[in-house]
Amino acid sequence: MANSATAARRSAIYLLDQVLGEGRLLSECLAAGALDRLGPEDRARAQRLASETLRGLERADRLLDNHLNRTPALTVHNALRLGTVELCNGEAAHGVVNSMVEIISRSRKHGRLKGLVNAVLRKVAAEGPEAWPKMRVPRLPDWLRDPLTMAWGADAVAGMEQAHFAGAPLDLTLKPGATNPSGDVLATGSFRLQDAGQVSTLPGYKAGDWWVQDAAAALPVRVLAPKAGENVLDLCAAPGGKTMQLAVAGADVTALDVSEARMERVRENLQRTGLTAKVIVGDALEHEGQYDAILLDAPCSATGTIRRHPDLPFAKDGSEFGGLIELQTQMLAHAWGLLKPGGRLVYCTCSLLPDEGEVQIEEALEMYPDMSVDRDAVNIAGVDTDWMTEEGGLRLRPDYWADQGGMDGFYIACLNKSA
Structure with missing residues (x-):
């Protein structure tokens, strides 16, 4: 057991080195096989330890600064950070320090x-657990905190930071008639498990009764409201949660994404759940065809997913925002051309930045005379009217549902094309 725990911690330190030293996302490291040598339990533990350390990094560094004359090499620093987070969250000092x-x-x-x-970790073990809960909630870096504060205000950002620090429970979307695996039913229809454990061991996983999907991420398809027999395009479809929602509704689904590796995951999920969609690997800007309805989950900053991906603020610096916003504009324009007259398109991004959501729709409405926002489409079960935006979309934030575990940040709008 001790060797297994040490192996997981060693791998977690490697992940921290990659995020904090090389600017790589955890998802990139995992896809590259960083944890492949570990067994399933140790893989899960290494990933959890790295994520918890990133969430508590500010607190860990403040505690360590009291015992370090100068900052050590990154790997040593990350070992100290990881040890500090574990010690301050109740792990036995003997095992962690050794x-x-x-x-x-x-x-x-x-x-x-x-x-x-x-020496340092023994001092942290003596002082840290008492000091830890008295420290402020870790803050977002200025490159992200400043624009979010400008958009939503200081109190809202503080609420988001609290949600990020708390982490995310596991949300599931169930097939009709499937049994809920002991989760709480949320107002919008998703099921939430607070302490899920290993996903693949949950009841109904192998039977394909459900798939993992944050409650906020499940709403764009509900806004689109696909109908049986409709020809629907899911642009930027991976990892496939929305594709499966569309398929469950009986739509004739075409799922497109540029990444072969990510689309393989979509195929696996479709096979596990027994659902059907036409899967295409390709560039969304080069795709051709005509569709009754389109779901465009555009590439974005992913700033709405930090409660589940605490590495993002450390691996990015905001320099890619301009390019992403331009790409979103291009993709929306191309998707609009693929939509049949009288059809509808849901545009969404898992971003907290208005430039990737509200502003995109405001500008599109000025550009396309045959485009209008369907304000009624976002008025669905469980949606608070306070989430509805001036231009007719839906703004979701991590600080919403704070007492239930929050939700991802999302922007969603349904656009109708005149006949």
């Missing part, structure tokens, strides 16, 4: 610092 000392002692570059690791 693991971190062993990991650093086996490093050719940093082995000489094992004594430092031992």
